[in-house]
Amino acid sequence: MSALRPLLDPRSIAVVGASPRGNRGLQIIENLQRFGSTARIYPVHPREASIAGLPAYPDLASLPETCEFVAIALDADRGLDVLEEAIAAGIGAGMLIASGFGEGGAGAHRRERLTALLDASGFLLCGPNCYGILNVASGFAAYSGQIVEPFTPGPVGLIMQSGALTHSVTDSAVGRGLGLSHLITTGNEVGVSLGQYVRALAADDHVGVIGLFIEGLRDADDFAAAAIEAAGRGKPVVALTVGRSELAQHAAHAHTGAIAGHGSALAGLLRRCGVVQAGDLDEFRELLVLFGSGITPTADAVAVSSISGGGTGLLADLAEDAGLELATLEARTVAQLAATLPDFATVANPLDLTGAAVEDHGIASEALAALQSDSGVGLVVLALNVLAGSAGQQELYRDQARILAKRAGEAGSPVLALSLTSGACDPVVAATLSERGVPLLAGARPSLTAIAAWQRWHRQPPPRPLSRSSGDSALPWDGTVLVGKPAMDVLGEAGIAVPEAVLAASPAAAAAAWGELSAPVVLKLEAAGLAHKTELGGVVTGIRSRDQLAEEATAMLATVRDRAPELDIAGFLLQEQVVADAVECIVGIVRDPQVGLVLTVAPGGVLAELAGPASTTPVPAAAEDIDALIDGSALGTLLAGYRGAPRADRAALVELVRAFSDLVHRGGPEVAAAELNPVLVLPEGQGAVAVDALFVKEES
Numbered sequence: 001m002s003a004l005r006p007l008l009d010p011r012s013i014a015v016v017g018a019s020p021r022g023n024r025g026l027q028i029i030e031n032l033q034r035f036g037s038t039a040r041i042y043p044v045h046p047r048e049a050s051i052a053g054l055p056a057y058p059d060l061a062s063l064p065e066t067c068e069f070v071a072i073a074l075d076a077d078r079g080l081d082v083l084e085e086a087i088a089a090g091i092g093a094g095m096l097i098a099s100g101f102g103e104g105g106a107g108a109h110r111r112e113r114l115t116a117l118l119d120a121s122g123f124l125l126c127g128p129n130c131y132g133i134l135n136v137a138s139g140f141a142a143y144s145g146q147i148v149e150p151f152t153p154g155p156v157g158l159i160m161q162s163g164a165l166t167h168s169v170t171d172s173a174v175g176r177g178l179g180l181s182h183l184i185t186t187g188n189e190v191g192v193s194l195g196q197y198v199r200a201l202a203a204d205d206h207v208g209v210i211g212l213f214i215e216g217l218r219d220a221d222d223f224a225a226a227a228i229e230a231a232g233r234g235k236p237v238v239a240l241t242v243g244r245s246e247l248a249q250h251a252a253h254a255h256t257g258a259i260a261g262h263g264s265a266l267a268g269l270l271r272r273c274g275v276v277q278a279g280d281l282d283e284f285r286e287l288l289v290l291f292g293s294g295i296t297p298t299a300d301a302v303a304v305s306s307i308s309g310g311g312t313g314l315l316a317d318l319a320e321d322a323g324l325e326l327a328t329l330e331a332r333t334v335a336q337l338a339a340t341l342p343d344f345a346t347v348a349n350p351l352d353l354t355g356a357a358v359e360d361h362g363i364a365s366e367a368l369a370a371l372q373s374d375s376g377v378g379l380v381v382l383a384l385n386v387l388a389g390s391a392g393q394q395e396l397y398r399d400q401a402r403i404l405a406k407r408a409g410e411a412g413s414p415v416l417a418l419s420l421t422s423g424a425c426d427p428v429v430a431a432t433l434s435e436r437g438v439p440l441l442a443g444a445r446p447s448l449t450a451i452a453a454w455q456r457w458h459r460q461p462p463p464r465p466l467s468r469s470s471g472d473s474a475l476p477w478d479g480t481v482l483v484g485k486p487a488m489d490v491l492g493e494a495g496i497a498v499p500e501a502v503l504a505a506s507p508a509a510a511a512a513a514w515g516e517l518s519a520p521v522v523l524k525l526e527a528a529g530l531a532h533k534t535e536l537g538g539v540v541t542g543i544r545s546r547d548q549l550a551e552e553a554t555a556m557l558a559t560v561r562d563r564a565p566e567l568d569i570a571g572f573l574l575q576e577q578v579v580a581d582a583v584e585c586i587v588g589i590v591r592d593p594q595v596g597l598v599l600t601v602a603p604g605g606v607l608a609e610l611a612g613p614a615s616t617t618p619v620p621a622a623a624e625d626i627d628a629l630i631d632g633s634a635l636g637t638l639l640a641g642y643r644g645a646p647r648a649d650r651a652a653l654v655e656l657v658r659a660f661s662d663l664v665h666r667g668g669p670e671v672a673a674a675e676l677n678p679v680l681v682l683p684e685g686q687g688a689v690a691v692d693a694l695f696v697k698e699e700s
Contacts, residue, residue: 004200006093007124007192008182009138010069012040014060014091016082017073018051024097024144025073026052028132031141039140042067059085066090071132071142076100076110079128084117093124097144101128101188114190125191126184131163134183137206147183154179155208156292157201159194161186161215168281169211169288175425176440177433178289181206195222198237202230209291211284212239212275217266217594221468224273224618228463231274236291236457238276240284241266264600265592268616272625274463276453282422286441286450293439295414297458299378301327302451303371304350306383307357307364307400311420312350315383318445319350324452326350327376336370350383358396364403372412379451380407380415387419387442388426401429405436416440418447466618468596473666475695481529482695485573490693491676494663496656497689499578505571507553514546517576523552524573524692525560531694536560536567541577549574578689582680583638583648587657587690589619589664590673591698597671599661601629601653603638604678620665626657639681648681652688660690672698 013032018025025043029052032041043051046058057063060070060082070086072079076098083096102111118125126133131145136153145163148170156179160166163185170178181204184197194217201207210230217223227237241263270277276291278284302324306312319326326349329337337347340363342356351371357363364382371380382404389397401417408415417433418441425440433440441447475482475490482490488498500517503526504510510523525538533539537559540552553572560567584604591597599621602614615632617625630636630650641647656679664674673696681688 002203004124004192004196006068007126008133008135008184008200009140010039010067010093012042012065012067013037013069013071013140013142014042014044014063014067014086015071015073015142016044016060018043018045018056020048020051023073025071027144027146028071028073028142029054031134031143031147032139034147035134035136035139035141037139037141039069039138040065040067060089060091061085068093069142070094071144072096072098073144074098076107076128080110080113080117083114083123083125087117087121087123092122095126095130095132095142096128097130097132099129101190103129103188111188111190118191123191127187128190130187131166131185133185134180136181143183145185148174150174152177152179154181154292155206155294156180156211156288157182157184157204157207157209158211158288159184159186159197159201160213161189161194162213163187165213165281169285172281172422173285173289175427175430176289176442177293177430178285179292181208189218193218193222195219195224195226198223198226198230202226202233202235208235208294209288210235210237211288212237213284214239214241214266220269220595221466224269224466227270227273227275228465231463236276237274238278238284238287238291239270240278240281241270264614264616265595265598268598269595269618271615271628272463272466272618274457274460276457278453279449280446282443282446283449286443286446287453289441290416290439290450290454291457293437295379295416295437295439297378297455298413299327299376300455300459301325301376302379302381302455303327303329303374303377304381304383305353305364305367305371306350306420307353307355308383308385309352309354311383311385312348312352314420314444315350315448318448319452322445322449322452324448325455327374327378329371330374330376333370333374337367340366340370361399361403364400365407368404368407368415369410369412372407372410372415374413377413378455380413381451382415382417383444384417384419384429386421387423387429387440394426394428397426398428398432401432405432405438408436408438416451418442418444420444464622467620467665473663473668474670475667477670477697479529480697480699481531482697483529483531483693484524484526484570487693487695488573488690490663490695491660491690494659496659496663497652497687499575499689499691501573501575503571503573504553507550507557507572510553510572510574511546511550513574514549517574519544520577520579521549522575522577522691523549523556524575525556526570526573527567528570530567531696536563575691578680578682578691580682580686581646582682583635583645584678584680585635585653586675586677587660587679588673588675588677589661589671591671597664599626599629599657601626601635601657602633603635619661621658621661623654623658626654626661630654646683649684649687650681652686653679653681656688656690664695667695670698672696
């Protein structure tokens, strides 16, 4: 935490703008006192002699020392003035809680002034437009909002770009062990960025898991490096994101922007960095509770149990939706369960303990023990119907909690409780489980989704560092779009397989070149900057004779000149047509405004839109990244030999995509988009061929 220590753990703090009559400034002082901050606290007010029992000072110049941190609880304009004074006085860190710095389009001039102040001084600023910072270990709570009560300390460092949404996470988990080490609201992040906070928490021994609410990334590369560093230290990073970007805005010429879909660039970056992405606030909260518990799976699959037959059916369906791997029970386990359960019970996973377990507590205890001892079970889950039973039902769920808590102390896989529904939690149930380190999750769907993500995180290898290009291999641009023969030549030079081809300046030259290629031949119009030839009638396939080639070239020339008389036609590109059975796909790269260049691999042709939104991964991509993209779409099924088709050469496709990714990566910041459409993947062992290529320059 050393780089951000003055911001996250200062030894002295000036609070400017606190009023004894109550405001955000007073809230900061009260939070500092509530959490027992060891920092020296100096309220600053031009007229008050004391605030919250502390001596007050009229201005920063009157303080008995130069503080390390200043909390500014004033409006935007006055806050900027005080910040300038603080920087001049030698204060190095602080927070600005006011809004009005460009959010919503208002206050751009203030943001410019603030940015200039920070750039010139190196001042470490939290905000503006934020609640502030809570560091539980030191009690430093320069936080201008209400903090959840009762408060549970623990290993979860929560960093949120929204202050108000902190309550949705912390307040809804009261009593279930969501223990915080930090609560940081970053606001507009004109100063310290998300990546800097993540890096600081990754290095903090009090932090075991980092939770993020992300509205946007100011520095994607720095964030990625920090997230990878956290993963390398064994600290999960869990993120909930909003504000999905539209890839197509920078790739109007390329088809990839349309199939990649909203939000896929950021999701791809998070996946590549080992970050667990939550789908909503409920899932986000349950992930933090689960990762924060410190339990780890002992095997790759899970066993789930309930006293409700209907509940087990629901859990089975939701587990499949979540991608949660349910264990196939060993024969020994099945025999033990059959001997334990009533004779009318069915041994399966999820396991129905039956209503008999309500009366006979030994049934649940012995069944859970059998599941824990199964070598294929990495986690045993007991599902409760509710978090808090009504009058007359309380004892049932408390008994179940006691059984599970007892099992937590025995040998075997870890145990976990989840409630099929959410709501208020019975404090006895929560305390019983918490004392033995048993997580208690709420809501069947978010809980199972969280468990599945937790399992995957513990199986995945550490993420590799990202690399970015300085653009040391510029593409041979001729205008803003590179297509046709020059684009295909670039591919060939990069070692990417392309069809044999001949360039002809006229129909007569095309006919004269007939003998240089094997039939059938594809005829394509050659024109600089023409991204889409088909719409103009500029592509003809299946040509099998010299005469047909001459006729088609003459007709194509007339058609295109009629439809686009302004087009500068250079001639024709003749390519040998690939005639083998092949899987058609699209390989595309587009530049996302936050993440940079990202790669997509998806089914091509008529399947492009039917296959749905495609995933992405940052460029450059390694073979394992490309394999993950293929397996994440229908393309993996198509390559494996769909409906009796021969298996396609997946290995050749992966190598082609990797080479293309490297090529575009070396092209650097000039590249807005690049696409191979289509790529034809031949039967296994026969390779993959890029039939057409498009490169789009950023200035387009």
